[in-house]
Amino acid sequence: xxxxxxxxxxDVVTEQRPAEEPAAAQQAPEQATYAEVVPEAEETVSRVExxxxxxxxxxxxxxxxxxxxxxxxxxxxxxxxxxxxxxxATGNVVDQFLPVVDNFQLxxxxxxxxxxxxxxxxxxxxxxxxxxxxxxxxxIPAFGEPFDPRVHEALGSLDRDDIPDQxxxxxxxxxxxxxxxxxxxxxxxxxxxxxxxxE
Numbered sequence: 529x530x531x532x533x534x535x536x537x538x539d540v541v542t543e544q545r546p547a548e549e550p551a552a553a554q555q556a557p558e559q560a561t562y563a564e565v566v567p568e569a570e571e572t573v574s575r576v577e578x579x580x581x582x583x584x585x586x587x588x589x590x591x592x593x594x595x596x597x598x599x600x601x602x603x604x605x606x607x608x609x610x611x612x613x614x615x616x617a618t619g620n621v622v623d624q625f626l627p628v629v630d631n632f633q634l635x636x637x638x639x640x641x642x643x644x645x646x647x648x649x650x651x652x653x654x655x656x657x658x659x660x661x662x663x664x665x666x667x668i669p670a671f672g673e674p675f676d677p678r679v680h681e682a683l684g685s686l687d688r689d690d691i692p693d694q695x696x697x698x699x700x701x702x703x704x705x706x707x708x709x710x711x712x713x714x715x716x717x718x719x720x721x722x723x724x725x726x727e
Contacts, residue, residue: 624659628652660704668703670696670714679703681713685720693721 635648660666668679675682675694686697696716703714 621663624662625656628656628659631655664707665704665711668705668710668714670699670703670716672696675716675718679705679710679713680716682718683715685718687722688719689721689723691719691721693719693724695719 631648631652635645635652638645638648640648657667670680672691673680673696674692675696680696680703683700688697691697695718696714697719698717699714700717701715704711
């Protein structure tokens with residue numbers, strides 16, 4: 529902006545400068561006002577559209593509440609059915625073992641000699657093995673078999689020259705599997721054959 533030059537009566541030329549702006553105004557950048565950023569004319573929603581959106585929202589909320597209730601009911605029903613199924617399966621197994629228990633009670637009330645009692649217990653054990661077989665439970669072979677840590681649990685070793693080294697020399701507790709799943713390993717003692725080791 530060019531300064532204005534005026535001539536006075538004595539022809540003294542003076543230079544008029546514009547009034548100085550405050551320092552704060554010179555340093556602060558121009559800021560846009562709210563009216564410049566947001567258009568003044570905003571789109572309005574009619575009452576009919578508002579009612580439609582509100583009704584749709586209410587329907588969705590109701591549907592969500594119903595789905596949640598159905599999910600909770602299905603979860604409770606599944607838990608109840610699982611308990612009932614377990615009870616039925618347990619009942620079927622117990623039902624097959626009840627005759628075995630009856631025979632044990634008869635053996636306890638027997639007045640026969642030791643040999644008769646031994647014979648009776650042997651028959652009961654055979655009956656129990658038949659029940660286990662029906663349930664697809666089979667014993668794990670142990671004595672004389674090669675030691676297998678997957679199905680045998682070693683409690684120690686025995687010096688035996690008549691059994692191959694690292695074979696089962698004694699079965700302490702029989703192991704069982706249900707089909708292909710291990711129920712419990714067989715507790716065994718493993719043979720240590722010094723003759724084979726030295727050879």
